[in-house]
Structures are given as C-alpha cells and as structure tokens.
Amino acid sequence: MKTALVTGASRGIGRAIAATLAQHNYLVFAVAKNSLGALQSLQKESGCIPILTDICDPNQVESLFSNICSQTHHLDVLINNAGIAYHGLLQDMSVAQWDAVLNTNLRGAFLCAKGALSSMIRQHSGVIINISSMWGQRGASCEVAYSASKGGLDAFTKALAQEVAPSGIRVNAIACGAIDTEMNGFLTPKEKTDLEASIGLGRFGTPQEVADLALFLCSESSSYLTGQIITLDGAFI
Ligand SMILES: NC(=O)c1ccc[n+]([C@@H]2O[C@H](COP(=O)([O-])OP(=O)(O)OC[C@H]3O[C@@H](n4cnc5c(N)ncnc54)[C@H](OP(=O)(O)O)[C@@H]3O)[C@@H](O)[C@H]2O)c1
Numbered sequence: 577m578k579t580a581l582v583t584g585a586s587r588g589i590g591r592a593i594a595a596t597l598a599q600h601n602y603l604v605f606a607v608a609k610n611s612l613g614a615l616q617s618l619q620k621e622s623g624c625i626p627i628l629t630d631i632c633d634p635n636q637v638e639s640l641f642s643n644i645c646s647q648t649h650h651l652d653v654l655i656n657n658a659g660i661a662y663h664g665l666l667q668d669m670s671v672a673q674w675d676a677v678l679n680t681n682l683r684g685a686f687l688c689a690k691g692a693l694s695s696m697i698r699q700h701s702g703v704i705i706n707i708s709s710m711w712g713q714r715g716a717s718c719e720v721a722y723s724a725s726k727g728g729l730d731a732f733t734k735a736l737a738q739e740v741a742p743s744g745i746r747v748n749a750i751a752c753g754a755i756d757t758e759m760n761g762f763l764t765p766k767e768k769t770d771l772e773a774s775i776g777l778g779r780f781g782t783p784q785e786v787a788d789l790a791l792f793l794c795s796e797s798s799s800y801l802t803g804q805i806i807t808l809d810g811a812f813i
Contacts, residue, residue, distance in 0.1 A: 579603045579648050580794070581640075582624075583631050583688060584658030586611035588757030589707060591618060592783035593655050593790045598622035600791060602653065605644055607631070609658070631658050631684030632676075641691035650699050653794050654692040656685040656729075657707040661759055666720045674721050681725035685732060697743045703794050706733050706749040707786070710809045713751060726751070730805045737803030746802035748793050753809025756780040776811025 580597045584590035585606035594606045595618065606615050606624035615626030625647070629640040644651060659681045662673055685706055696702030711719055712726030730749055737747035754760060754771055760780070763771065772778055789808055792798055 577601060577603050578652040579605070579644075579650060580653035580655065581605045581607065581644065581651060581688070581692065582655040582657060583607045583629075583684065584707075585618060585624065586614035588759060589752070589755060589783045589786045590655070590657040592787040593657060594618060594624050595622045596784070596787040596791050597653070597794065598624050602794075603648065605640075607640065607658070631688055632679040634687055637684075637687040637691055640688075641694075645695070649695075651692050651695040652699075652702060654688055654696075654702070654704045655707065655790060656688055656704065658684055659707065659725075659759075661719065661722050663718050663762065665718060669721060677721040678725050678728075681722070682728045682732065685729055689732075689736060693740065693745070696745050697740070700744040702740075702745040704736070704745065704747040705790055705793050706747070708733070708749040708751045708805060710751050710753050710807060710812055713805070713807075733805060734803050741802060746793075746798070748798075748802060749805045750786060750789055750793070751805050751807045751809070752781065752786055753807070753812045754780045755786060756782055774813050775809070776813065779810065781808060781810055 580602045582590050582594040585594040586608035594604045598604045604624040607627050607629045608615055609630050618624050619626050629636045662677050706729050708729045709726040711723040712730045715723045733749040
C-alpha cells in the first residue's frame with residue numbers, strides 16, 4: 577500500500593486531496609494544526625490517520641515524522657497544502673503577521689519536505705506536491721506577504737525538483753486560482769460575483785478539482801513531469 581502525508585487536511589483543498597488519495601488505496605496521514613474533530617470525521621469517512629502538528633515548529637515536525645516512521649517504513653507522497661492568508665495593506669502588517677504567513681506557507685513546506693526526503697531518498701522514489709497560488713506568479717494587492725510566500729514556494733519547487741531528480745523524486749506545484757473553500761469565506765456575495773467575472777470559466781474551482789490534479793501528479797501517468805508550476809485557475813483574466 578502506498579503512503580501519503582497531507583498537511584492542512586482538516587478542510588478545503590487538503591481534505592479533498594486526503595480523501596481522494598484514501599479512495600485510491602493510499603494510507604493517508606492527515607495533518608492539521610488545531611482541528612482534531614475535523615480530522616477524526618475524515619478518519620471515519622475515509623480511514624485517514626489524524627495527527628495534530630504545527631508545521632511551523634521544527635520539534636513538532638520531527639515528532640510527526642517519527643510517528644509516521646513508527647507506523648510505516650516508507651513515504652511515497654508529501655502534499656504541502658497547509659497555508660494561511662492575510663489581507664490588508666503591507667504598511668499595516670506587523671512583523672508577527674508577516675512571520676506567520678511566511679512560516680506557514682514556506683518554512684512549513686521546507687520542514688515537511690526535509691522530513692519526507694529522508695525516506696524518499698532511501699527508497700529512491702517519491703512525489704512532493706506543493707499547493708501554491710496564482711498570486712505567487714501574478715502578485716496581488718493587499719496580499720503581498722501571501723504572494724511572496726507562494727512565489728517563494730514556486731522557486732522552492734523548481735530548485736528542489738532539480739536537486740532530488742537524481743534520487744528518483746518528483747516535485748511539482750499546483751498554482752490554484754480561486755477555489756471555493758473557507759479561506760475565501762471573507763468575500764461578500766458581491767465580491768465573489770465580481771471575482772467570478774474575472775474567471776474565464778465563470779466560477780470558482782472546487783477542492784475536488786484540485787484533488788483530481790494532485791492524484792494525477794502522484795501517479796505513474798505523470799512519471800516524466802517534475803519541476804513544474806501547474807496553474808489551475810479556470811482561465812483567470
Ligand atoms: N482557497 C483558495 O482559493 C486558494 C487559492 C490558492 C491557493 N490556495 C492554497 O491552498 C491551500 C489550502 O487552502 P484552503 O483554501 O483549503 O485553506 P483552508 O480551508 O483555510 O484550510 C487550511 C488548512 O491548513 C491548516 N493549517 C494552517 N496552518 C497550519 C499549521 N501551522 N500547521 C498545520 N496545519 C495548518 C488548517 O488546519 P486547522 O484546521 O487546524 O487550522 C487547515 O487544515 C493553502 O496553501 C492555500 O494558500 C488556496
């Protein structure tokens with residue numbers, strides 16, 4: 577049985593990816609920071625193993641990988657999905673808020689990749705998928721820190737793919753457009769309609785549509801695909 581670790585699996589995109597991999601016979605370790613109840617309901621529905629971990633904390637990430645190692649001796653897939661957003665002008669942002677965004681979206685991916693690579697390099701195989709954003713390439717007003725974190729994650733993806741390709745490990749990113757999750761819950765109905773008008777397909781994407789692409793990137797059908805930032809934005813204008 578293949579094994580996968582999905583961060584940010586309590587809701588939204590991470591939950592859809594965890595459930596989809598479980599449906600396709602992966603043993604899935606599902607991580608969130610606080611939402612144990614949501615992880616336990618995912619466990620009931622799809623058999624994923626819940627683990628609470630703050631991915632920004634090196635000690636907690638070390639315990640996470642020791643825990644996984646004690647249950648299985650290999651890890652096939654890491655989905656770096658956990659992320660947070662911040663909306664507001666840059667000059668109103670505190671250093672603590674900046675650090676929270678960069679630590680979750682970029683340092684967390686580094687810590688989890690480092691943990692996963694020790695197994696993957698030993699196995700000489702593995703897949704890492706980073707869930708990025710179209711703002712990492714375009715930049716968004718009032719989301720400077722978030723855009724910087726995702727732009728960094730894109731560069732991290734390309735550089736790491738080069739570094740670990742000789743070890744048989746593939747690394748890609750999915751740069752999502754607007755996806756219908758709680759992260760966008762702050763939008764008023766009018767703001768949501770205005771945003772939809774900028775999307776060629778005229779609607780937000782669903783978490784399941786991201787999960788379907790992630791499943792393809794995990795599979796042997798994408799065996800020659802690495803170092804890519806794949807935009808999934810419904811033709812955002
Ligand atoms: N939704 C979009 O439109 C969109 C667009 C582009 C990119 N993305 C990216 O897609 C990913 C998922 O987004 P989403 O919309 O599904 O987000 P979401 O609904 O807000 O869920 C975020 C998840 O991340 C977890 N998390 C946050 N901080 C964490 C930490 N320090 N340690 C461990 N887990 C942590 C949360 O766990 P708790 O429940 O415990 O807090 C939750 O499971 C993010 O990286 C986001 O930037 C989303």
